[in-house]
Amino acid sequence: TYDMYQRGDYYGVLINADTALSRYPDDQVIPKFQFLKVLAIGKTEDIMVFTQALDSLSKSTPDPEIAERSKAILAYILDTDKEVKTETEKIEAEVMYTADTTGExxxxxxxxxxxxxxxxxxxxxxxxxxxxxxxxxxxxxxxxxxxxxxxxxxxxxxxxxxxxxxxxxxxxxxxxxxxxxxxxxxxxxxxxxxxxxxxxxxxxxxxxxxxxxxxxxxxxxxxxxx
Known part of the structure; x- marks a missing residue:
């Protein structure tokens, strides 16, 4: 699957990763398949879908190295793309805050x-x-x-x-x-x-x-x- 990514066969990576996730969900190499899938998403989807996938993986993967690599890529994107940072903060704000109209x-x-x-x-x-x-x-x-x-x-x-x-x-x-x-x-x-x-x-x-x-x-x- 990594060789497919290197060759630019990103849709092939997505198919292989999904197959591995469905057949061997508890295998220790699954985090690597998840990471390759997210990287392939970055090549086939828009930047917002990519950043959301990175954020989700960084929070859910049991592999600390994969989590750190996902966070590093996400941090780089947010630091260099102001529009993506703003859109990401909008999404996070809607989850965090409540549109209260009553009370103090x-x-x-x-x-x-x-x-x-x-x-x-x-x-x-x-x-x-x-x-x-x-x-x-x-x-x-x-x-x-x-x-x-x-x-x-x-x-x-x-x-x-x-x-x-x-x-x-x-x-x-x-x-x-x-x-x-x-x-x-x-x-x-x-x-x-x-x-x-x-x-x-x-x-x-x-x-x-x-x-x-x-x-x-x-x-x-x-x-x-x-």
């Missing part, structure tokens, strides 16, 4: 770039005192991957009140003065999804989910270079 929500802000996070939190606290003088609203931040800091303002009883607060922030010159020179995105997030975001650490993945399920399309809410 938080206001959120992704920021990349040099800023005084304490000053930013101070401006949020001042805004909170102006808008909700009789309520205690917490402001926290988390450092995510890719140099992004996530700021959260908690907590609001429902999505509608969170959007109201979002609009107050949108009109706050003091907050945007602190953000000057940075790249940022404004969003809202449910309490359940916030924990998933922090654990995952990938801002863009949640942003893609937010764009699909929640965004009201304000043009000035996204300056973060994707």
């Amino acid at each position: 929500f938080y206001y959120g802000l992704f920021v990349r770039g040099s800023m005084d996070v304490n000053q930013l939190k101070f401006e949020f606290i001042n805004l909170n005192l102006d808008v909700y003088p009789n309520r205690t609203i917490d402001v926290s931040h988390e450092v995510l991957g890719d140099g992004v800091t996530a700021v959260f303002v908690k907590r609001f009883n429902d999505m509608e009140k969170t959007w109201e607060y979002y609009d107050h922030v949108f009109r706050s010159q003091e907050i945007f003065d602190v953000l000057e020179g940075t790249e940022y995105r404004l969003f809202i997030i449910s309490a359940g999804n916030e924990g998933i975001l922090i654990n995952d650490g990938v801002a863009n993945k949640y942003w893609l989910f937010f764009q699909k399920h929640y965004n009201r399309n304000e043009a000035d809410t996204d300056t973060l270079d994707r």
Whole structure:
């Protein structure tokens, strides 16, 4: 089967691999057949099908070497093909996150770039005192991957009140003065999804989910270079 792959007979590889998988599912060489099948998929299908096959194999194979090789190829594709990375993150986000519309929500802000996070939190606290003088609203931040800091303002009883607060922030010159020179995105997030975001650490993945399920399309809410 490997010789067939070397000769470019990729459909032959797919047939042989499927035959081996059906006849000898518990054989110790099956992971190698699975890997050859995925490589043949890369030659016969589009890039998204290939990346999904690599991701699936890296998570399911019992062979650590095959898993690492699959991850390495996948990482290379995602690093070099921005469109594939975005489409992959969209798929992952749909699996990870839930399009909640009820329950507690938080206001959120992704920021990349040099800023005084304490000053930013101070401006949020001042805004909170102006808008909700009789309520205690917490402001926290988390450092995510890719140099992004996530700021959260908690907590609001429902999505509608969170959007109201979002609009107050949108009109706050003091907050945007602190953000000057940075790249940022404004969003809202449910309490359940916030924990998933922090654990995952990938801002863009949640942003893609937010764009699909929640965004009201304000043009000035996204300056973060994707």
